[in-house]
Structure formats: structure tokens, C-alpha cells
Amino acid sequence: MNKTIRTRTWILLFAVLLMASLAMTAWIMRRKAPGTTACIYSDGVLIRTVDLNSVTESFEFSVISERGENRIRVEPGRICVVDADCRDQICVKKGWLSESATPIVCLPHRLVIRLEAGSADVDAVSR
Amino acid sequence: MKRKNAAIRYLPVILLLIFLLTGCTASGPAQSLPAERTTFAMDTLMELKAYCGDDVLDRCVERIAELEKIFSVTDPESEIYSLNDTGTSVLGNDASILLKEALSLCERTGGALDISIYPVVRAWGFTTGEYRIPAKEELAELRKRVDYSKVEMNGSSVSIPDGMMIDLGSVAKGYCSDCLAEMLKEAGVKSALLNLGGNIYALGTKPDGTKWNIGIQDPNGSGYLGVLKASDLAVITSGGYERYFEENGKVYWHIMDPATGEPASSGLISVSVIGSRGVVCDGLSTALFVMGLDRAAQMWRDSEDFEAVFVTDTGSIYITEGLKDDFHTAGAYASEEIQVITHE
Numbered sequence: 001m002n003k004t005i006r007t008r009t010w011i012l013l014f015a016v017l018l019m020a021s022l023a024m025t026a027w028i029m030r031r032k033a034p035g036t037t038a039c040i041y042s043d044g045v046l047i048r049t050v051d052l053n054s055v056t057e058s059f060e061f062s063v064i065s066e067r068g069e070n071r072i073r074v075e076p077g078r079i080c081v082v083d084a085d086c087r088d089q090i091c092v093k094k095g096w097l098s099e100s101a102t103p104i105v106c107l108p109h110r111l112v113i114r115l116e117a118g119s120a121d122v123d124a125v126s127r
Numbered sequence: 128m129k130r131k132n133a134a135i136r137y138l139p140v141i142l143l144l145i146f147l148l149t150g151c152t153a154s155g156p157a158q159s160l161p162a163e164r165t166t167f168a169m170d171t172l173m174e175l176k177a178y179c180g181d182d183v184l185d186r187c188v189e190r191i192a193e194l195e196k197i198f199s200v201t202d203p204e205s206e207i208y209s210l211n212d213t214g215t216s217v218l219g220n221d222a223s224i225l226l227k228e229a230l231s232l233c234e235r236t237g238g239a240l241d242i243s244i245y246p247v248v249r250a251w252g253f254t255t256g257e258y259r260i261p262a263k264e265e266l267a268e269l270r271k272r273v274d275y276s277k278v279e280m281n282g283s284s285v286s287i288p289d290g291m292m293i294d295l296g297s298v299a300k301g302y303c304s305d306c307l308a309e310m311l312k313e314a315g316v317k318s319a320l321l322n323l324g325g326n327i328y329a330l331g332t333k334p335d336g337t338k339w340n341i342g343i344q345d346p347n348g349s350g351y352l353g354v355l356k357a358s359d360l361a362v363i364t365s366g367g368y369e370r371y372f373e374e375n376g377k378v379y380w381h382i383m384d385p386a387t388g389e390p391a392s393s394g395l396i397s398v399s400v401i402g403s404r405g406v407v408c409d410g411l412s413t414a415l416f417v418m419g420l421d422r423a424a425q426m427w428r429d430s431e432d433f434e435a436v437f438v439t440d441t442g443s444i445y446i447t448e449g450l451k452d453d454f455h456t457a458g459a460y461a462s463e464e465i466q467v468i469t470h471e
Contacts, residue, residue, distance in 0.1 A: 102325070121457070123341065125343070125351050126355075
């Protein structure tokens with residue numbers, strides 16, 4: 001009788017641990033969901049990160065380096081360069097970044113905005 | 128009886144141990160994080176990722192800087208600048224290998240690729256970002272300076288006619304990826320992904336042994352139109368969307384047709400070339416874009432060193448037969464029918 005109870009306790013403990021592990025796994029997976037955090041690099045140095053999913057109100061800020069200025073706008077779930085004093089305006093034309101196929105790059109100012117972790121199903125994009 | 132009890136008693140512990148010890152192999156030491164480097168070179172952003180020591184990638188970054196210094200058209204200290212400036216030059220090892228390779232690609236594509244197109248590209252403003260539409264007479268005059276067959280190469284000594292300018296930009300990144308891949312393989316690296324401004328080289332496989340998944344940029348949007356499984360392959364795309372300007376509602380892109388001196392209008396808006404040699408893929412992606420679908424398909428039938436993905440201005444996707452098992456469409460294109468180009 002005693003032994004049966006002990007076995008049941010073990011089984012129960014195991015079940016609880018299993019459930020806890022599954023819950024933990026789900027939590028970790030959710031935390032690492034791709035395309036949620038935007039990383040802003042200036043000349044290869046990470047200068048700021050923005051968690052796009054936690055943004056409720058839009059805001060703007062500027063990245064200024066000796067090469068020039070990029071005005072960046074953040075809205076819930078997405079980010080873009082709205083204005084820049086660079087020669088080609090490619091970063092502005094690129095528009096919103098919300099899924100992480102390719103980063104926004106401003107070559108003249110060496111500015112890169114990329115979404116963390118990248119898209120889940122591709123490793124790189126040929127363009 | 129006692130033995131059986133013991134087994135039952137320890138069964139949960141054993142199961143728990145199995146569970147705990149096998150559940151997290153994906154982040155175990157066998158698959159540690161890759162070394163990564165980002166560098167700006169050759170007028171683009173280059174991202175290197177490799178499963179190896181940091182020193183190997185540092186050498187790759189040095190090699191990129193070295194190659195840029197040789198091939199730059201605008202750096203007065205580069206070998207190519209000096210050739211364009213003086214009309215004659217004795218090239219170093221890299222420059223003569225690449226120039227020879229480039230000239231053979233020009234010939235192979237019947238001039239659809241022409242490394243002497245630079246004065247025309249410059250006239251359209253694509254080298255500075257100050258875009259303009261050159262007058263017909265101006266283009267006619269400039270086109271007289273465009274003809275790769277007038278480049279004379281004797282070993283490493285090269286001479287070009289007066290007024291001609293050589294730009295190896297259409298093959299330099301492909302060549303660069305080949306050089307890096309070779310360095311990495313020599314260092315024993317089994318898994319690396321080189322992204323030279325969208326020119327991809329997938330070395331080996333992912334650490335888990337599966338092929339790399341390479342997206343092909345959607346020419347009409349920000350996502351990708353399909354995914355290609357690749358191992359030890361370069362995947363290089365040329366598209367009109369990369370660099371362009373609009374005037375009076377018309378789009379002018381940076382890929383020039385050497386025959387007209389104007390942006391290529393062959394009915395293709397994107398060409399991806401896949402093969403084991405980056406330099407070949409790089410040059411061919413531009414050339415096939417200029418040639419158009421029919422001539423490009425014929426070129427593929429006559430060749431054995433590449434496969435390709437084409438997107439037409441009507442939105443149709445064509446792939447060559449060899450990609451049938453490794454390419455699938457994605458996202459907005461998932462239900463799109465893929466046309467397969469065969470040897471028939």
C-alpha cells in the first residue's frame with residue numbers, strides 16, 4: 001500500500017515536472033518569436049534596440065553620426081526611416097520594416113536597422 | 128520481487144533524467160553560436176556568419192578590404208582606377224584573374240554583360256545618386272566607348288582604348304564570395320553563410336546537417352517570393368528594384384543593356400543565378416536579366432554550371448529544371464504556379 005502511494009507520488013511529481021518543462025519551453029519559444037525587436041546599428045555598433053510589440057504609441061528619434069542624420073519612426077509592430085540627409089534616399093524608400101526579410105540599410109550613413117533573430121524560415125535573402 | 132520494486136521505484140527518476148538530458152541538445156555545446164562579422168565594403172553591407180573561431184572571420188574581413196582596394200573604380204589607389212586612368216597597367220594576381228574571368232563571361236553572353244559599360248551607368252547618375260536621363264546623342268557618343276572586346280590582355284599586362292573605363296562591380300562580389308569560401312574551407316569550416324549585400328554564398332550545411340534556406344527577394348515587395356535549399360552554392364540575384372529612379376511615372380533602373388545604353392527592358396524584373404562559382408553567378412545574373420527569358424533559357428540549355436529563377440514583369444515565376452526539388456514559393460506567391468524550363 002505504502003509503496004503504491006510512493007509510486008503514485010513519483011508519477012505525479014514527474015507529471016508536474018513535465019508540465020512545467022512544457023510551459024517553460026512555450027514561454028522561451030514565445031520570448032524568442034522572430035521579428036519583435038528592432039536593432040539599430042551605426043557603423044556596425046548596436047546603438048539602440050526597440051521592442052516593436054510593446055510599442056503602443058508612435059514615436060520618432062534621430063540617429064546622428066559624423067556622416068549625417070536619419071530620422072526614425074516607430075509605430076506598433078513596425079519601424080522605418082522617415083527622413084535622412086543622405087544622397088540616395090534608399091533607406092527612406094525602403095519603407096516599413098515589420099517582417100524581417102531584409103534590413104533597412106543606409107549605406108552613406110552606415111546605418112542598419114534589422115529585426116532580431118531574423119525570419120524563422122530563411123537564413124538569408126538573395127537580392 | 129525486490130528487484131522489480133527497485134526498478135519501478137527508479138523508473139521515474141530514469142525517465143526524468145532521459146527527459147532532462149536529451150531535451151536541450153539544440154543548445155548544447157555541439158552547436159555553439161556562430162562567429163559573425165558585419166562590414167561595409169564594395170558599396171554594400173556584408174554579413175558573414177560561420178561556425179568557426181573569430182580569427183578565421185577576421186581574416187575574411189581583411190580579405191574583403193584587400194579586394195575592395197584592388198577593384199574599386201573610385202579609389203585613386205586601386206589597380207582598376209589606375210588602368211582606367213592611364214589606359215595600360217600590369218595587374219596583380221586578383222585583378223588579372225578576375226578581369227580574365229569577366230572577359231570570358233562577356234564573351235560567353237555575347238556582350239549582354241559588358242564590363243566597359245561604366246561611362247553609360249555614370250551618365251545616368253547611378254554612381255553618384257544624382258539621377259538624370261541622358262540625351263540620345265550623348266548615349267550614342269558614350270556607347271562608342273563601350274566594347275569589352277577591345278580590352279587587350281597579355282598575361283597580367285592590360286591595355287584599354289582611350290576613353291574606355293572598366294568596372295568589375297558586376298563580378299567582384301561573386302569573386303569575393305568564392306575567395307572567402309575557399310579560405311573558410313581551407314580552415315576546415317563546415318558551415319557558413321556569406322551575405323555580401325544580398326549576394327549569398329551558402330557553405331556546407333547548417334550545423335544540424337540540413338541545407339541552408341535562401342529566400343529570393345520579392346521584386347514587387349519587401350518579403351521574399353520563394354525559398355531555395357542550398358549547400359555549397361552561390362545564390363545571386365539581379366533585380367531592377369535594387370537601384371532605380373522614377374521620372375514622369377517611368378522607372379529607370381541601374382542594369383543597363385550595353386546594346387542600347389539604356390536600362391534593360393527584356394520583360395524580366397528579377398533573375399537569380401545559382402551555381403558553385405559566385406563569380407559566374409554574379410556576371411550571369413546581370414547578363415540574363417539583359418537577355419530576357421528566351422535567350423536566358425537557351426543559355427542555360429547550352430551550359431552546365433548554373434540554374435536560375437526568373438520573374439517576369441507579368442509576375443510569372445520560371446525556374447530551370449535542376450531546381451525542381453529545392454525551390455518552393457512562399458508568402459504571397461505560395462499559390463503561384465511555377466513554370467519549369469526544361470531541356471526540350
